[in-house]
Amino acid sequence: MTTLYAVLLTLHNINRWLVLLAGLWAILQNVSGLNGQRPFTPAERRPIAMFMGTLHLQVVLGLLLFAFMGMQKIPVFAGARPSFEWEHLGLGLLAAVFGTLASVQSRKATTDQAKARAAVLWSALALLTVLLAIPWWRPLLRLFNL
Numbered sequence: 664m665t666t667l668y669a670v671l672l673t674l675h676n677i678n679r680w681l682v683l684l685a686g687l688w689a690i691l692q693n694v695s696g697l698n699g700q701r702p703f704t705p706a707e708r709r710p711i712a713m714f715m716g717t718l719h720l721q722v723v724l725g726l727l728l729f730a731f732m733g734m735q736k737i738p739v740f741a742g743a744r745p746s747f748e749w750e751h752l753g754l755g756l757l758a759a760v761f762g763t764l765a766s767v768q769s770r771k772a773t774t775d776q777a778k779a780r781a782a783v784l785w786s787a788l789a790l791l792t793v794l795l796a797i798p799w800w801r802p803l804l805r806l807f808n809l
Protein backbone atom coordinates (compact mmCIF):
# COMPACT_ATOMS: atom_id res chain seq x y z
CA MET A 664 0.00 0.00 0.00
CA THR A 665 1.56 3.34 -0.96
CA THR A 666 1.92 5.78 1.93
CA LEU A 667 -0.40 8.55 0.71
CA TYR A 668 -3.12 5.98 -0.09
CA ALA A 669 -2.73 4.51 3.42
CA VAL A 670 -2.86 7.95 5.09
CA LEU A 671 -5.90 9.16 3.12
CA LEU A 672 -7.74 5.85 3.58
CA THR A 673 -7.06 5.85 7.33
CA LEU A 674 -8.32 9.45 7.69
CA HIS A 675 -11.42 8.65 5.58
CA ASN A 676 -11.95 5.55 7.74
CA ILE A 677 -11.72 7.48 11.07
CA ASN A 678 -13.73 10.51 9.94
CA ARG A 679 -16.62 8.17 9.08
CA TRP A 680 -17.15 7.72 12.86
CA LEU A 681 -17.14 11.49 13.45
CA VAL A 682 -19.76 11.82 10.67
CA LEU A 683 -21.95 9.14 12.30
CA LEU A 684 -21.58 10.59 15.83
CA ALA A 685 -22.30 14.16 14.71
CA GLY A 686 -25.34 12.99 12.70
CA LEU A 687 -26.75 11.09 15.65
CA TRP A 688 -26.10 14.04 17.96
CA ALA A 689 -27.77 16.48 15.53
CA ILE A 690 -30.93 14.35 15.52
CA LEU A 691 -31.01 13.67 19.27
CA GLN A 692 -30.39 17.33 20.13
CA ASN A 693 -33.27 18.49 17.91
CA VAL A 694 -36.03 15.87 18.33
CA SER A 695 -37.17 17.48 21.58
CA GLY A 696 -37.82 20.71 19.64
CA LEU A 697 -40.24 19.04 17.21
CA ASN A 698 -43.29 19.91 19.32
CA GLY A 699 -42.33 23.59 19.41
CA GLN A 700 -41.87 23.62 23.20
CA ARG A 701 -38.08 24.08 23.10
CA PRO A 702 -36.11 27.08 21.77
CA PHE A 703 -33.58 26.61 18.96
CA THR A 704 -30.34 27.86 20.53
CA PRO A 705 -26.62 27.63 19.57
CA ALA A 706 -26.60 24.28 21.42
CA GLU A 707 -29.10 22.95 18.87
CA ARG A 708 -27.15 24.42 15.93
CA ARG A 709 -23.71 23.12 17.02
CA PRO A 710 -24.12 19.41 16.11
CA ILE A 711 -25.78 20.33 12.78
CA ALA A 712 -22.75 22.45 11.85
CA MET A 713 -20.44 19.62 12.98
CA PHE A 714 -22.39 17.09 10.91
CA MET A 715 -22.11 19.28 7.80
CA GLY A 716 -18.42 19.97 8.44
CA THR A 717 -17.46 16.31 8.91
CA LEU A 718 -19.49 15.34 5.82
CA HIS A 719 -17.72 17.97 3.70
CA LEU A 720 -14.34 16.80 5.00
CA GLN A 721 -15.28 13.20 4.15
CA VAL A 722 -16.16 14.18 0.57
CA VAL A 723 -12.85 16.06 0.17
CA LEU A 724 -10.88 13.08 1.54
CA GLY A 725 -12.87 10.71 -0.69
CA LEU A 726 -12.26 12.78 -3.82
CA LEU A 727 -8.53 13.00 -3.01
CA LEU A 728 -8.42 9.23 -2.50
CA PHE A 729 -10.30 8.64 -5.72
CA ALA A 730 -8.01 10.94 -7.72
CA PHE A 731 -4.85 9.51 -6.16
CA MET A 732 -5.93 5.90 -6.71
CA GLY A 733 -6.72 6.74 -10.34
CA MET A 734 -3.27 8.28 -10.85
CA GLN A 735 -1.56 5.25 -9.26
CA LYS A 736 -3.87 2.81 -11.10
CA ILE A 737 -4.97 1.26 -7.79
CA PRO A 738 -8.36 -0.45 -8.28
CA VAL A 739 -11.15 1.21 -6.25
CA PHE A 740 -13.16 -1.21 -4.07
CA ALA A 741 -11.45 -4.22 -5.64
CA GLY A 742 -13.47 -7.36 -5.00
CA ALA A 743 -16.76 -5.53 -4.39
CA ARG A 744 -19.61 -5.59 -6.93
CA PRO A 745 -18.59 -3.32 -9.85
CA SER A 746 -21.40 -0.81 -9.24
CA PHE A 747 -20.31 -0.19 -5.62
CA GLU A 748 -17.68 2.37 -6.59
CA TRP A 749 -20.33 4.64 -8.15
CA GLU A 750 -22.93 3.91 -5.49
CA HIS A 751 -20.39 4.94 -2.84
CA LEU A 752 -19.46 8.14 -4.62
CA GLY A 753 -23.09 9.07 -5.43
CA LEU A 754 -24.49 8.28 -1.98
CA GLY A 755 -21.55 10.05 -0.30
CA LEU A 756 -22.17 13.22 -2.30
CA LEU A 757 -25.94 13.00 -1.71
CA ALA A 758 -25.37 12.66 2.05
CA ALA A 759 -23.27 15.84 2.00
CA VAL A 760 -26.05 17.67 0.11
CA PHE A 761 -28.63 16.52 2.70
CA GLY A 762 -26.30 17.53 5.55
CA THR A 763 -25.88 20.97 3.98
CA LEU A 764 -29.66 21.30 3.64
CA ALA A 765 -30.01 20.48 7.37
CA SER A 766 -27.85 23.48 8.14
CA VAL A 767 -29.28 25.88 5.53
CA GLN A 768 -32.96 25.03 6.05
CA SER A 769 -32.77 25.12 9.85
CA ARG A 770 -31.16 28.56 9.56
CA LYS A 771 -33.75 29.85 7.06
CA ALA A 772 -36.83 28.63 8.95
CA THR A 773 -38.56 31.37 10.90
CA THR A 774 -39.92 29.56 13.98
CA ASP A 775 -38.05 27.38 16.49
CA GLN A 776 -40.31 24.45 15.65
CA ALA A 777 -39.68 24.77 11.89
CA LYS A 778 -35.93 24.95 12.57
CA ALA A 779 -36.03 21.73 14.62
CA ARG A 780 -38.15 20.01 11.95
CA ALA A 781 -35.77 20.96 9.13
CA ALA A 782 -32.78 19.87 11.23
CA VAL A 783 -34.27 16.46 12.09
CA LEU A 784 -35.65 15.73 8.61
CA TRP A 785 -32.49 16.54 6.63
CA SER A 786 -30.10 15.11 9.23
CA ALA A 787 -32.05 11.83 9.32
CA LEU A 788 -31.98 11.60 5.51
CA ALA A 789 -28.25 12.36 5.50
CA LEU A 790 -27.54 9.77 8.22
CA LEU A 791 -29.55 7.09 6.39
CA THR A 792 -27.68 7.83 3.16
CA VAL A 793 -24.32 7.61 5.00
CA LEU A 794 -25.30 4.23 6.47
CA LEU A 795 -26.09 2.96 2.96
CA ALA A 796 -22.86 4.38 1.49
CA ILE A 797 -20.47 2.80 4.02
CA PRO A 798 -18.64 -0.37 2.90
CA TRP A 799 -19.30 -2.20 6.19
CA TRP A 800 -17.11 -5.19 5.23
CA ARG A 801 -13.96 -3.01 5.32
CA PRO A 802 -11.99 -2.46 8.60
CA LEU A 803 -14.01 -0.61 11.26
CA LEU A 804 -10.92 1.19 12.60
CA ARG A 805 -8.05 0.76 10.17
CA LEU A 806 -5.62 2.63 12.47
CA PHE A 807 -5.85 -0.17 15.08
CA ASN A 808 -6.22 -3.00 12.55
CA LEU A 809 -9.81 -3.59 13.69
Ligand code: HEM
Nearest residue numbers: 676679721722725726728729739740741752755756801805
Ligand atom coordinates in the same frame (compact mmCIF):
# COMPACT_ATOMS: atom_id res chain seq x y z
C1 HEM B 1 -19.76 11.15 2.96
C2 HEM B 1 -19.89 9.92 3.19
C3 HEM B 1 -18.81 8.87 3.02
C4 HEM B 1 -18.52 7.93 3.95
C5 HEM B 1 -19.18 7.74 5.31
C6 HEM B 1 -17.44 7.12 3.42
C7 HEM B 1 -16.87 6.03 4.08
C8 HEM B 1 -15.90 5.21 3.56
C9 HEM B 1 -15.33 4.08 4.24
C10 HEM B 1 -15.72 3.62 5.65
C11 HEM B 1 -14.39 3.53 3.42
C12 HEM B 1 -13.52 2.32 3.70
C13 HEM B 1 -12.23 2.80 4.32
C14 HEM B 1 -11.30 1.67 4.64
O1 HEM B 1 -11.26 0.68 3.92
O2 HEM B 1 -10.57 1.81 5.63
C15 HEM B 1 -14.38 4.32 2.20
C16 HEM B 1 -13.54 4.09 1.14
C17 HEM B 1 -13.43 4.93 0.05
N1 HEM B 1 -14.22 6.03 -0.23
FE1 HEM B 1 -15.63 6.81 0.96
N2 HEM B 1 -17.08 7.60 2.19
C18 HEM B 1 -17.89 8.67 1.89
C19 HEM B 1 -17.86 9.44 0.74
C20 HEM B 1 -16.98 9.26 -0.31
C21 HEM B 1 -16.94 10.10 -1.50
C22 HEM B 1 -17.86 11.27 -1.81
C23 HEM B 1 -15.95 9.63 -2.26
C24 HEM B 1 -15.57 10.25 -3.56
C25 HEM B 1 -15.03 9.68 -4.52
C26 HEM B 1 -15.35 8.48 -1.57
C27 HEM B 1 -14.30 7.69 -2.03
C28 HEM B 1 -13.79 6.58 -1.42
C29 HEM B 1 -12.67 5.80 -1.94
C30 HEM B 1 -11.90 6.08 -3.23
C31 HEM B 1 -12.44 4.77 -1.02
C32 HEM B 1 -11.32 3.71 -1.07
C33 HEM B 1 -11.69 2.49 -1.83
C34 HEM B 1 -10.58 1.46 -1.79
O3 HEM B 1 -9.70 1.52 -0.92
O4 HEM B 1 -10.61 0.55 -2.63
N3 HEM B 1 -16.02 8.30 -0.38
N4 HEM B 1 -15.31 5.34 2.30
